[in-house]
Amino acid sequence: MHAKLMRGWGRIIDRMGKGAFADKIQCGVPGLNKQLTGSMPSFEVIDRAFAFDKHVLDDWLAAHQMRAVAANAVCDIDDMQLVLARALVMLNEAEHPDGPGGRAITHQEYLAGEAMMRELQAASANWLQKCTNIRRPTVVATS
Template sequence: MTGPTVVANAERLTKAQLHAKIMRGVSRGIDNAGGKGRFADAVDLSTQALDKQLQGSMPSIEVLDRVMDIEPTVLDDWLRAKGKRLVDEDAVCDADDCGLLIARVLVMLNESEHPNGPGGRTIVPQEYLAGEKLMRDLHGASARWLQRCTELRQPLSAVA
């Protein structure tokens, strides 16, 4: 099939590739925990067992479960290769209503600029005022979006 599709482009991985992707997540966990010893303690492994996994042994599902408690992104690199992502069950997108709001603004703008409108292609004062609430809602939604972007760009040390 050519053209766009909603089916993910899943990449078949070798065992070595899969291990490397999982270990990227484990490495993030080690870094975030403050070192290999702290991480090993947090996931209830000896440093020797952790070293074995870092060198090529695949962690068990039980170990991965404990790692996810410490590093929620441990599977992200693997899942990305499969065209997937993991989100919390109760996650709510901050922009859930934003798409609908943008669509409503576009309709309002198209109607305001329509040649058969009160001012023809020129938006007249009553059309500006009629669209005020919608535009203020859009302004608020875009401000929240940009605020969230600002928060995401802050280093973790600034948040703590």
């Protein structure tokens, strides 16, 4: 458990420095050094680190096939599925031969579907941003 927890500590230290992290968890640098070399931090210190950086426990949680998410988190994918389904229904109706323009979509149908298509655009942009975030390196190599 200690090694997995210290991976989270290390990521934060790489990002902000040892002294700044020690201040955030209300611990001196010598105490932080003890933790990094084998002493287990108290639950209060772990709690302060988690309050500061919600990813500090990711390695430990992943070892248990778990992850921490906000209690009020909403699954974006479910929303996207609903938006996609509505957009498909709208497109099928707009291109139906019995519609106002036959298979051609009329100006009124385009304008009627504008809000839905903008919602779909936002949902797909959110998806693509998550892909970008996944590909973004979490640690920058230095020489």
